[in-house]
Amino acid sequence: MERLCDYLRVLTMLDRKGQQTASSEEIGSWAGVKASQVRKDLSYFGEFGRRGLGYDVEQLRAHIRDILGVQRQRPTIVVGVGNLGSALACYPGFESHGFQIVALFDNDPRRIGYKVSGMKIHSMLDLVPVVREHRAEIALLTVPEQAAQEVAEKVVAAGIRAIVNFAPVLLSLPPEVNLRNVDLARELETLCFYLPPKE
Amino acid sequence: MERLCDYLRVLTMLDRKGQQTASSEEIGSWAGVKASQVRKDLSYFGEFGRRGLGYDVEQLRAHIRDILGVQRQRPTIVVGVGNLGSALACYPGFESHGFQIVALFDNDPRRIGYKVSGMKIHSMLDLVPVVREHRAEIALLTVPEQAAQEVAEKVVAAGIRAIVNFAPVLLSLPPEVNLRNVDLARELETLCFYLPPKE
Numbered sequence: 001m002e003r004l005c006d007y008l009r010v011l012t013m014l015d016r017k018g019q020q021t022a023s024s025e026e027i028g029s030w031a032g033v034k035a036s037q038v039r040k041d042l043s044y045f046g047e048f049g050r051r052g053l054g055y056d057v058e059q060l061r062a063h064i065r066d067i068l069g070v071q072r073q074r075p076t077i078v079v080g081v082g083n084l085g086s087a088l089a090c091y092p093g094f095e096s097h098g099f100q101i102v103a104l105f106d107n108d109p110r111r112i113g114y115k116v117s118g119m120k121i122h123s124m125l126d127l128v129p130v131v132r133e134h135r136a137e138i139a140l141l142t143v144p145e146q147a148a149q150e151v152a153e154k155v156v157a158a159g160i161r162a163i164v165n166f167a168p169v170l171l172s173l174p175p176e177v178n179l180r181n182v183d184l185a186r187e188l189e190t191l192c193f194y195l196p197p198k199e
Numbered sequence: 200m201e202r203l204c205d206y207l208r209v210l211t212m213l214d215r216k217g218q219q220t221a222s223s224e225e226i227g228s229w230a231g232v233k234a235s236q237v238r239k240d241l242s243y244f245g246e247f248g249r250r251g252l253g254y255d256v257e258q259l260r261a262h263i264r265d266i267l268g269v270q271r272q273r274p275t276i277v278v279g280v281g282n283l284g285s286a287l288a289c290y291p292g293f294e295s296h297g298f299q300i301v302a303l304f305d306n307d308p309r310r311i312g313y314k315v316s317g318m319k320i321h322s323m324l325d326l327v328p329v330v331r332e333h334r335a336e337i338a339l340l341t342v343p344e345q346a347a348q349e350v351a352e353k354v355v356a357a358g359i360r361a362i363v364n365f366a367p368v369l370l371s372l373p374p375e376v377n378l379r380n381v382d383l384a385r386e387l388e389t390l391c392f393y394l395p396p397k398e
């Protein structure tokens with residue numbers, strides 16, 4: 001359910017801000033949905049707000065994560081184990097958010113066979129068998145921009161249907177592939193938190 | 200204006216999705232604000248939607264970035280030039296989003312003096328003079344979690360008032376410091392884009 005994902009996004013944001021309860025009006029307004037629709041959706045899953053209080057943000061978020069299966073570990077691979085790829089491979093945060101990093105790949109002979117975060121870096125030639133062995137579902141793409149399209153196609157050919165692309169290029173992939181682009185600089189810009197603009 | 204930042208966040212998201220026009224109702228619903236308030240705020244800055252069409256997403260976003268001064272380059276430092284810090288220091292995306300990376304710092308003698316992205320890595324002992332020389336405003340904190348609190352305090356003592364913290368720890372800093380925490384894993388989780396939950 002697309003809306004459940006939107007609610008999760010909203011609840012995660014409220015939770016990050018330290019907010020403890022949220023009304024269906026507030027959730028709806030952030031998610032672009034009528035409050036009555038929010039209540040309808042949530043009651044379908046056994047979640048009822050408390051009159052005057054609304055929903056418990058932490059509890060509701062945990063429940064939605066549960067429903068969406070976000071809690072379960074999704075085998076994830078990292079392709080391109082340079083600076084960014086290594087940082088992602090070593091970051092414990094991924095495990096606790098459902099991304100279990102199971103294999104690493106690179107095409108640089110100086111990196112292949114080298115261990116990062118307890119895992120040996122595989123050659124790109126081993127992509128298909130290793131993806132199959134681990135039933136990998138998600139690929140984090142951290143290769144240089146000139147290699148991104150070609151590597152993405154290899155990853156899809158190996159059976160991966162969800163890609164998070166960190167390279168600053170627009171990838172062209174078949175419609176059945178879930179593609180997300182992450183641009184940290186753009187995300188940071190919208191934080192708008194730093195100093196007031198000079199007049 | 201807090202609301203302008205929210206509008207920027209919404210417009211950036213719509214732009215990322217490839218949407219070309221947006222109504223005040225839509226912007227308002229995403230930003231948690233009444234449509235009439237959106238129209239009021241935007242007309243104050245000379246932005247008027249077109250009847251039936253709404254606002255041009257790209258244009259409005261550019262205008263708001265302008266108003267907020269997001270376009271101007273903010274001198275930014277990176278503290279902790281390991282995997283993540285190096286990836287950020289080399290990423291061209293930061294410059295185009297207003298974060299001009301001007302200096303790098305580390306406490307590892309094997310890294311100090313080493314060049315990354317054309318810049319020599321400074322020792323932490325040079326933090327105060329170098330921050331002053333560059334009039335640095337923002338610090339990207341990419342040190343290990345056990346060092347984060349202590350390093351954040353040093354950065355604040357050097358005069359920096361806006362910190363983006365990548366280490367998975369809750370920092371305790373004076374209220375005048377703008378602090379943002381980035382957790383890529385958490386952000387990726389709310390993308391909710393990958394495979395449908397197993398039933």
Ligand SMILES: NC(=O)c1ccc[n+]([C@@H]2O[C@H](COP(=O)([O-])OP(=O)(O)OC[C@H]3O[C@@H](n4cnc5c(N)ncnc54)[C@H](O)[C@@H]3O)[C@@H](O)[C@H]2O)c1
Pocket residue numbers: 079080081082083084085105106107108111124142143144145147151165166167168182183184185285286287289290291292
């Ligand atoms: N989205 C963001 O916010 C963000 C931030 C920083 C960097 N980046 C991007 O992430 C990417 C990686 O950055 P980095 O600093 O880690 O670069 P890097 O050069 O350190 O790492 C790239 C790695 O990819 C490997 N590689 C190259 N071609 C390959 C191929 N055909 N098959 C498999 N592996 C291959 C290299 O051997 C290297 O290990 C770049 O595209 C960069 O622009 C994005």
Ligand SMILES: NC(=O)c1ccc[n+]([C@@H]2O[C@H](COP(=O)([O-])OP(=O)(O)OC[C@H]3O[C@@H](n4cnc5c(N)ncnc54)[C@H](O)[C@@H]3O)[C@@H](O)[C@H]2O)c1
Pocket residue numbers: 086087088090091092093278279280281282283284304305306307310323341342343344346350364365366367381382383384
């Ligand atoms: N938020 C996220 O999404 C995310 C993703 C990946 C990593 N991380 C976090 O980012 C941080 C860096 O990760 P990494 O993989 O680059 O680690 P790393 O070990 O490769 O780099 C850390 C760097 O900080 C330097 N350093 C250590 N103590 C210091 C001090 N007191 N003063 C100055 N410099 C110091 C080290 O010399 C090293 O160069 C970690 O805290 C990690 O958990 C966060």
